[in-house]
Amino acid sequence: MSVAASFEIPFLRYLEADGRLSGAALPAFARDAQALVEPYKLMTLTRSFDAKAVALQRTGKLGTYASCLGHEASHVGVGMAMRPEDVLALSYREYGAQFARGVQPREVLLYWGGDERGSDFSGPPHDFPFCVPISTQCLHAAGAALAFKLRGEARCALAMCGDGGTSKTDFYAALNSGGAFNLPLVLVVVNNQWAISVPRSAQTGAETLAQKGIAGGLHCVQVDGNDYIAVYDAVSQALQRARDGQGGSVIETITYRLSDHTTADDARRYRDEAEVKDAWQREPLIRLRHHLVGEGVWDEDKEKAWLEECARRVDEEVNAYLAVPPPPVQAMFDHLYADPPPDLLAQRAEAMAREVR
Amino acid sequence: MAAVALIEAITMALAHELEHDPSVLVLGEDVGINGGVFRATAGLAQRFGDDRVIDTPLDETTIAGLSVGLAAQGMRPVAESQFDGFVYPMLDHLICHAARLRTRTRGRMTCPLVLRVPWGGGIRAPEHHSEANETMFTNVPGLRVVMPSSPHRAYGMLLAAIRDPDPVIFFEPKRIYRQYKEEVADDGEALPLDVCYVLREGRDITLVSWGAQIKETLEAADALAKEGVEAEVIDVATLRPLDFDTIRESVAKTGRCVIVHEAVRSGGFGGEIAARLAEHSMFDLKAPVLRVTGYDTHIPLFRLEMKFLPDLARILDAARRTLAYD
Numbered sequence: 001m002s003v004a005a006s007f008e009i010p011f012l013r014y015l016e017a018d019g020r021l022s023g024a025a026l027p028a029f030a031r032d033a034q035a036l037v038e039p040y041k042l043m044t045l046t047r048s049f050d051a052k053a054v055a056l057q058r059t060g061k062l063g064t065y066a067s068c069l070g071h072e073a074s075h076v077g078v079g080m081a082m083r084p085e086d087v088l089a090l091s092y093r094e095y096g097a098q099f100a101r102g103v104q105p106r107e108v109l110l111y112w113g114g115d116e117r118g119s120d121f122s123g124p125p126h127d128f129p130f131c132v133p134i135s136t137q138c139l140h141a142a143g144a145a146l147a148f149k150l151r152g153e154a155r156c157a158l159a160m161c162g163d164g165g166t167s168k169t170d171f172y173a174a175l176n177s178g179g180a181f182n183l184p185l186v187l188v189v190v191n192n193q194w195a196i197s198v199p200r201s202a203q204t205g206a207e208t209l210a211q212k213g214i215a216g217g218l219h220c221v222q223v224d225g226n227d228y229i230a231v232y233d234a235v236s237q238a239l240q241r242a243r244d245g246q247g248g249s250v251i252e253t254i255t256y257r258l259s260d261h262t263t264a265d266d267a268r269r270y271r272d273e274a275e276v277k278d279a280w281q282r283e284p285l286i287r288l289r290h291h292l293v294g295e296g297v298w299d300e301d302k303e304k305a306w307l308e309e310c311a312r313r314v315d316e317e318v319n320a321y322l323a324v325p326p327p328p329v330q331a332m333f334d335h336l337y338a339d340p341p342p343d344l345l346a347q348r349a350e351a352m353a354r355e356v357r
Numbered sequence: 358m359a360a361v362a363l364i365e366a367i368t369m370a371l372a373h374e375l376e377h378d379p380s381v382l383v384l385g386e387d388v389g390i391n392g393g394v395f396r397a398t399a400g401l402a403q404r405f406g407d408d409r410v411i412d413t414p415l416d417e418t419t420i421a422g423l424s425v426g427l428a429a430q431g432m433r434p435v436a437e438s439q440f441d442g443f444v445y446p447m448l449d450h451l452i453c454h455a456a457r458l459r460t461r462t463r464g465r466m467t468c469p470l471v472l473r474v475p476w477g478g479g480i481r482a483p484e485h486h487s488e489a490n491e492t493m494f495t496n497v498p499g500l501r502v503v504m505p506s507s508p509h510r511a512y513g514m515l516l517a518a519i520r521d522p523d524p525v526i527f528f529e530p531k532r533i534y535r536q537y538k539e540e541v542a543d544d545g546e547a548l549p550l551d552v553c554y555v556l557r558e559g560r561d562i563t564l565v566s567w568g569a570q571i572k573e574t575l576e577a578a579d580a581l582a583k584e585g586v587e588a589e590v591i592d593v594a595t596l597r598p599l600d601f602d603t604i605r606e607s608v609a610k611t612g613r614c615v616i617v618h619e620a621v622r623s624g625g626f627g628g629e630i631a632a633r634l635a636e637h638s639m640f641d642l643k644a645p646v647l648r649v650t651g652y653d654t655h656i657p658l659f660r661l662e663m664k665f666l667p668d669l670a671r672i673l674d675a676a677r678r679t680l681a682y683d
Contacts, residue, residue: 136422140426142422143425144426150382176419177414335463
């Protein structure tokens with residue numbers, strides 16, 4: 001018997017869990033350790049933000065919130081590797097990627113605080129808002145990539161989904177379109193091992209999630225999603241290849257959801273505390289900090305000062321969010337149509353009249 | 358000016374917009390070199406190229422999802438659902454995204470896509486090729502839902518749909534695709550997407566319909582005229598947003614109304630019109646508002662399908678029952 005086709009999925013890691021180098025030659029951008037300080041600071045800020053957001057929900061000042069605890073390297077790595085003109089189509093917890101692209105924490109809070117204005121954010125105006133129906137954003141990214149290709153623009157579309165998201169029709173449809181049209185499309189699967197209560201092992205019989213892209217003719221790689229250097233490296237290579245017309249990619253970043261699925265979830269019902277404790281040994285901040293300290297560009301004083309700065313900035317964002325008055329009742333009618341029909345305007349007037357009473 | 362059938366008017370409108378707006382593109386299954394299974398896109402790929410008229414992989418979810426992404430990034434995709442029964446995998450993208458994007462982002466992003474859907478029964482087609490499923494779209498805020506019933510309106514309304522800044526579901530009554538030809542000027546003149554059309558004036562009874570049933574409804578008006586009854590016939594044309602004023606004014610004049618539609622009765626759009634008449638026109642009515650519709654069943658395979666569809670006899674029966682009230 002001969003072989004009709006064969007494939008392999010490379011795995012990328014530069015930083016071990018304890019911050020030592022894995023031995024793989026560092027990519028050029030990471031050879032200057034100073035260049036890793038900004039992303040480290042953003043990862044730390046994201047974690048401070050996340051802790052505060054959970055606390056706000058617990059005290060009734062925020063609605064249900066999806067924590068990003070433990071995903072900081074995967075999220076910030078994606079955001080830092082993208083260009084402003086690229087399009088990001090995310091699910092609903094990739095705040096680190098959004099912050100890297102200019103979205104303000106107060107806007108994320110506004111969204112989870114029950115206000116559509118949170119999605120009219122100050123990041124790139126072409127970036128998609130949060131996408132709750134799982135993996136549908138993957139096809140929107142494919143459509144965006146098709147628009148860029150048809151218009152001859154050197155732009156890429158990047159979609160992020162989770163391990164559970166790779167089970168959806170839309171994920172397969174997106175990677176199939178990516179290959180069929182040779183689109184500048186990058187699909188980043190943030191594999192945090194859990195889709196609410198269902199573990200990665202129950203989602204698919206595939207050995208890796210990255211290899212699903214092989215079926216569509218895409219480049220596929222699995223990386224340590226807790227290693228900022230590996231994530232940034234894989235994403236920027238994939239974007240460059242896509243920009244050059246060399247095809248799309250699926251990147252699986254292996255990480256762990258250290259939090260509950262959302263504040264409405266209690267993960268103790270379905271997963272072992274020992275597994276979570278073990279995952280904390282591999283979390284993304286410690287290893288990058290050890291690397292930066294070892295390279296002499298970070299120290300305890302800087303860490304302490306930065307954490308204080310994070311707390312100050314997050315408080316400022318929270319105060320800005322809390323100061324936003326609720327939208328007027330007519331907001332639910334506004335922006336439904338560019339040109340609202342008369343019967344809708346009548347209902348709008350009816351709702352407004354009730355407010356005055 | 359050429360005399361064209363409804364389907365040729367569709368092709369003409371697509372060609373006009375492809376010619377005049379570089380952001381317009383056509384996509385779907387077999388819409389390219391094959392020209393679509395009904396020939397709606399015949400010749401377009403050859404004329405405008407395969408980067409304007411795009412054959413997609415065979416997946417309705419893909420067509421809808423790509424269209425949302427394209428529209429959100431400045432293109433004007435005109436997607437084709439090959440048949441009405443194939444739209445269901447598209448609903449997630451149409452309802453959760455296309456219809457909501459403007460609202461969700463407070464106008465930062467918009468989704469000006471058109472989904473063309475060859476619609477309805479009566480062509481002896483296989484299963485899932487004959488569905489009258491417009492009502493489920495009329496219940497979705499953020500969409501426009503339209504259905505032309507003549508070549509002239511098909512041309513003008515499709516131009517308007519493509520130029521509209523919001524998503525439009527464009528139903529094409531396939532039973533009357535080639536029913537007759539009329540003169541349609543290829544002048545780029547769009548028709549409004551928020552008006553009903555009074556096709557025939559009369560003072561005794563209002564007959565309201567849309568899509569392919571306009572044919573039988575007009576025939577009913579002819580038959581009634583021979584009995585000395587003047588029927589006013591209204592083509593709803595745009596179901597959402599509904600131009601209720603035109604219907605109300607007609608019923609204020611006639612005092613009687615029969616609504617004719619192919620879709621199932623329960624939860625059908627006729628119910629919305631009847632409810633509005635109950636709210637606004639009760640004291641104008643001389644008789645109950647009646648509905649002549651498809652039965653509350655699946656449309657049967659073609660040996661029985663013409664017994665499912667409202668026909669001339671059923672429309673006349675309802676009209677006469679209404680006219681019997683003094």
